[in-house]
Amino acid sequence: MVTIYDIAEKANCSAMTVSRVINNTGRISDKTRKRVQDIMREMNYVPNTMARSLVVQETRLLSLLITDITNPFYTTLARGAEDAARHLGYRLLLANSDESVDKEKDYIDTVISTRVDGVLFAPAGDQSLPNLKKLTKQKIPIVLLDREVPGVECDLVLGDSKEGAKQLTEHLIGLGHRRIALLNGSSSVSTARLRLTGYIEALKLNNITFTESYIAEADYRKAEMDGIVGGLFQSEEPPTALFAANNFLALGAIRSLQERGLRVPDDVSVACFDELEAGFVVDPFMTVIAQPAYDFGYMGIQMLVDRIQGKAPESWRRIILPSRLHSRKSAAPLQGT
Amino acid sequence: MVTIYDIAEKANCSAMTVSRVINNTGRISDKTRKRVQDIMREMNYVPNTMARSLVVQETRLLSLLITDITNPFYTTLARGAEDAARHLGYRLLLANSDESVDKEKDYIDTVISTRVDGVLFAPAGDQSLPNLKKLTKQKIPIVLLDREVPGVECDLVLGDSKEGAKQLTEHLIGLGHRRIALLNGSSSVSTARLRLTGYIEALKLNNITFTESYIAEADYRKAEMDGIVGGLFQSEEPPTALFAANNFLALGAIRSLQERGLRVPDDVSVACFDELEAGFVVDPFMTVIAQPAYDFGYMGIQMLVDRIQGKAPESWRRIILPSRLHSRKSAAPLQGT
DNA sequence: GTGAAAGCGCTAACAG
DNA sequence: CTGTTAGCGCTTTCAC
Numbered sequence: 001m002v003t004i005y006d007i008a009e010k011a012n013c014s015a016m017t018v019s020r021v022i023n024n025t026g027r028i029s030d031k032t033r034k035r036v037q038d039i040m041r042e043m044n045y046v047p048n049t050m051a052r053s054l055v056v057q058e059t060r061l062l063s064l065l066i067t068d069i070t071n072p073f074y075t076t077l078a079r080g081a082e083d084a085a086r087h088l089g090y091r092l093l094l095a096n097s098d099e100s101v102d103k104e105k106d107y108i109d110t111v112i113s114t115r116v117d118g119v120l121f122a123p124a125g126d127q128s129l130p131n132l133k134k135l136t137k138q139k140i141p142i143v144l145l146d147r148e149v150p151g152v153e154c155d156l157v158l159g160d161s162k163e164g165a166k167q168l169t170e171h172l173i174g175l176g177h178r179r180i181a182l183l184n185g186s187s188s189v190s191t192a193r194l195r196l197t198g199y200i201e202a203l204k205l206n207n208i209t210f211t212e213s214y215i216a217e218a219d220y221r222k223a224e225m226d227g228i229v230g231g232l233f234q235s236e237e238p239p240t241a242l243f244a245a246n247n248f249l250a251l252g253a254i255r256s257l258q259e260r261g262l263r264v265p266d267d268v269s270v271a272c273f274d275e276l277e278a279g280f281v282v283d284p285f286m287t288v289i290a291q292p293a294y295d296f297g298y299m300g301i302q303m304l305v306d307r308i309q310g311k312a313p314e315s316w317r318r319i320i321l322p323s324r325l326h327s328r329k330s331a332a333p334l335q336g337t
Numbered sequence: 338m339v340t341i342y343d344i345a346e347k348a349n350c351s352a353m354t355v356s357r358v359i360n361n362t363g364r365i366s367d368k369t370r371k372r373v374q375d376i377m378r379e380m381n382y383v384p385n386t387m388a389r390s391l392v393v394q395e396t397r398l399l400s401l402l403i404t405d406i407t408n409p410f411y412t413t414l415a416r417g418a419e420d421a422a423r424h425l426g427y428r429l430l431l432a433n434s435d436e437s438v439d440k441e442k443d444y445i446d447t448v449i450s451t452r453v454d455g456v457l458f459a460p461a462g463d464q465s466l467p468n469l470k471k472l473t474k475q476k477i478p479i480v481l482l483d484r485e486v487p488g489v490e491c492d493l494v495l496g497d498s499k500e501g502a503k504q505l506t507e508h509l510i511g512l513g514h515r516r517i518a519l520l521n522g523s524s525s526v527s528t529a530r531l532r533l534t535g536y537i538e539a540l541k542l543n544n545i546t547f548t549e550s551y552i553a554e555a556d557y558r559k560a561e562m563d564g565i566v567g568g569l570f571q572s573e574e575p576p577t578a579l580f581a582a583n584n585f586l587a588l589g590a591i592r593s594l595q596e597r598g599l600r601v602p603d604d605v606s607v608a609c610f611d612e613l614e615a616g617f618v619v620d621p622f623m624t625v626i627a628q629p630a631y632d633f634g635y636m637g638i639q640m641l642v643d644r645i646q647g648k649a650p651e652s653w654r655r656i657i658l659p660s661r662l663h664s665r666k667s668a669a670p671l672q673g674t
Numbered sequence: 675g676t677g678a679a680a681g682c683g684c685t686a687a688c689a690g
Numbered sequence: 691c692t693g694t695t696a697g698c699g700c701t702t703t704c705a706c
Contacts (some may be wrong), residue, residue: 001475003699014677019701027675044474049450050387050396051699054682059387064431069419070615075412082406082433086440091447094401094431096419110428112383137381138338254619264619277614278407282591282601282622340683351693356685364691388683391698 002043010043011036022047053115061116062090062304064297065107066145067124068221069096071248072278073293074122077145079278080297081120088305090117099221101127112138118304120297122146125188143304145296148190155307156318157300161191161273164289164323165198165243166205168271171287171325172241173206176334177269180208181232181239183249185220192217195245195273214239220246229256233268240334244272250286251276254330265332273323287331291323339380347380348373359384390452398453399427399641401634402444403482404461405558406433408585409615410630411459414482416615417634418457425642427454436558438464449475455641457634459483462525478644480637485527492644493655494637498528498610501626501660502535502580503542505608508624508662509578510543513671514606517545518569518576520586522557529554532582532610551576557583566593570605577671581609587623588613591667602669610660624668628660 004022008015013032020026021036039045053059064081066074078094085092093116097104101124108131111119118141123132125147132152135142142154172180182199185192196215203210213235216228229252232239242257244250250272254264264270271287299319306312341359345352350369357363358373376382390396401418403411415431422429430453434441438461445468448456455478460469462484469489472479479491509517519536522529533552540547550572553565566589569576579594581587587609591601601607608624636656643649 001699004701005699015700016677016702017675020676023701025701029675032675046446046449046475048391048452048699049447050390050452051682052701053387054385054391054684054699055701057682069412069416072409072615075406075615078431079406079433082431086443091451092431094415094419094429096416106423109383110386113386114428115385115387138383248616251616251619258619276618278409278412279585279588281613282588282595285619338683341685342683352683353685353694354692357692360685362685366691369691385683388698389685391683391700392685394698 001048002045003048006043007036007039007045010039059115059117060090061093061114062301063093063095063111063114063116063119065095065097065104065111065119066122067097067099068248069094071221071274072276073247073274073291076278076293077122077297077300080294080299081301082297084298084301084305088301090301090305097124099124099219101125101131104128104131108134111135112140116140118142118308120145120300120304123149125186126150126190127188141304141307143300143307145300146191150190153316155303155312155316157296157303158318158320159191159291159296159323160320161194162198162201164273164291165195165245166202167198167325168243168273168287168289169199169202170206171327172243172269172271172331173202173208175241175269175331177241178208179211179214179237179239179241181214181216181242183225183229183232183242183244183253184215184217185245185249186217189220192245199243218249218252221248222252225249225252226256226259229253230260233257233260233262239268241269241271241331244270247272247274247276247286247288265330266335269331269334271331284326285329287328288326289323290326292321295321338385339382340385343380344373344376344382347376396452396454397427398430398451399638400430400432400448400451400453400456402432402434402441402448402456403459404434404436405585406431408558408611409613410584410611410628413615413630414459414634417631417636418638419634421635421638421642425638427638427642434461436461436556438462438468441465441468445471448472449477453477454645455479457482457637457641460486462523463487463527464525478641480641480644482633482637483528487527490653492640492649492653494633494640495655495657496528496628496633496660497657498531499535499538501610501628502532502582503539504535504662505580505610505624505626506536506539507543508664509580509606509608509668510539510545512578512606512668514578515545516548516551516574516576516578518551518553518579520562520566520569520579520581520590521552521554522582522586523554526557529582536580555586555589558585559589562586562589563593563596566590567597570594570597570599576605578606578608578668581607584609584611584613584623584625602667603672606668606671608668621663622666624665625663626660627663629658632658
């Protein structure tokens with residue numbers, strides 16, 4: 001591996017001169033600059049970023065932690081983050097927590113010891129608090145993505161879970177449904193709590209009584225949920241519509257519904273948060289509240305870099321990205337009983 | 338940021354002792370070990386990986402370069418890579434080339450200067466050769482993923498493109514189709530060439546004459562392709578089936594088919610390589626040759642780490658992962674004319 | 675314009 | 691079992 005000294009020797013100058021050429025700092029005569037550059041090329045010199053980082057105390061490395069690399073919401077987000085990072089001259093370290101606070105913890109440790117300049121963090125849930133505290137204790141800037149964690153002060157990029165849930169619920173109500181089940185994420189995740197709130201608001205607004213037994217909770221990544229969905233539909237007056245708090249929950253629910261002979265949307269309407277695919281798809285089936293996943297990542301990185309470079313305001317910023325309802329086939333008007 | 342020296346001072350010992358405690362090397366009395374550990378915890382000490390890397394000449398960082406972070410094939414692959422990396426104690430730097438050799442080049446430069454221990458590389462195509470050469474010139478181990486690049490000697494994890502294509506084509510033939518279009522990727526990508534070969538072999542085997550005008554090429558990421566698909570179907574004797582060389586091509590084709598009033602599978606059967614979604618899906622529609630994307634990533638990292646740690650054989654290894662046909666609705670028996 | 679010296683945080687090699 | 695010295699590849703600071 002060729003170093004700055006090898007170049008300096010061949011170019012008959014000091015390491016400092018070479019360093020200045022590399023970084024375009026200070027005054028250098030055109031002649032020496034050219035000589036040094038030629039030799040660098042000739043010797044295939046590539047600067048050692050780590051050595052540099054060690055002295056300048058900055059790595060130009062950012063970390064992106066997502067909870068499910070398999071979910072198109074997060075891959076689209078990752079794509080946005082990747083683009084933004086590239087544009088701003090940062091590299092991205094990727095990790096996937098699988099919604100596990102423990103995996104998160106492991107990763108936080110490696111992140112800290114890697115001395116990344118900042119972390120873009122989609123937390124597993126409220127239990128991520130200690131992990132986040134660990135980061136803040138080391139003064140590593142954080143931007144929280146998608147989910148808020150009570151007790152953490154930092155910049156945020158969120159979706160409008162409450163409004164979205166309200167809108168989606170009202171959409172179902174508009175289709176004639178009054179018995180609407182909510183298959184929610186864990187209540188230890190802020191988005192799940194807000195989606196419940198939005199759901200309840202929509203019911204109230206339409207004078208529909210809230211039925212406890214129409215609510216169930218499951219893991220956001222969960223695809224297998226026969227028991228849970230079974231419970232929801234066992235009642236005398238089973239729901240005619242189901243609102244799933246995210247895409248994977250909806251998928252699991254549909255599968256489970258099909259297994260018990262219920263057709264979607266004929267027997268049960270289904271709608272959810274987030275698109276099911278990253279790109280477009282042949283013939284989208286699911287009625288969804290679509291969130292601008294790409295922007296979550298892109299803006300998140302922008303905010304993070306602003307903060308790192310001291311261009312951010314003192315106070316914490318909270319960006320709420322709007323979502324949009326796409327009415328499709330999975331949610332249909334209620335059939336006359 | 339607290340350093341080894343801060344610990345050493347408080348613990349009343351040398352930096353070396355602290356270092357030994359951290360790395361669990363050499364002999365240390367239980368008493369000093371405990372004292373040092375307590376102080377490390379108390380001061381929230383986190384080792385500085387870069388400083389360490391600088392001296393041990395190893396970063397424990399791997400780079401994963403994929404061509405389309407939006408494609409479920411690659412995200413699933415990334416998940417496999419991520420899991421393997423974690424299990425083996427490596428971190429993963431992620432990048433997305435968007436099938437662009439230029440983006441690839443940029444990334445290669447940062448990868449080299451980051452001194453990653455190895456690169457897991459899904460090349461954009463044959464033109465990636467100079468980028469790969471750059472890496473090998475720096476003696477950075479590479480494992481090539483999914484696509485081969487003529488002129489590059491390294492470990493490989495590939496799918497069985499020829500066999501898969503042959504199998505898929507024969508499946509279509511078995512359904513009664515004889516006029517089968519091939520919507521292929523760019524011929525500068527090894528998988529596209531092999532898929533063409535497999536397609537041709539299947540035709541030969543079934544005494545179907547090869548029709549030049551049934552072949553078209555497009556970008557693997559392409560979703561918009563009206564002109565291309567139009568050309569394929571303008572003939573007097575339009576194809577009754579279409580074999581798309583990857584999932585996104587199939588999606589684009591279907592959309593374009595629908596726009597010209599052709600229904601799938603009623604008017605045209607469609608089948609392709611790779612699943613359309615990372616996870617399971619409600620009611621899979623597309624007939625596909627599914628590749629074990631997760632294994633591409635997992636095994637790729639394993640091979641890479643083996644190579645890095647000198648556990649790999651001298652000769653280059655070439656792993657061919659088998660694929661599997663899933664017959665679904667998008668490809669149907671040919672209707673009597 | 676250019677260079678010499680010192681040090682970023684850590685560990686290898688050797689000494690005791 | 692523990693410490694000393696030197697140096698990984700680079701940049702900061704100050705001197706010329």
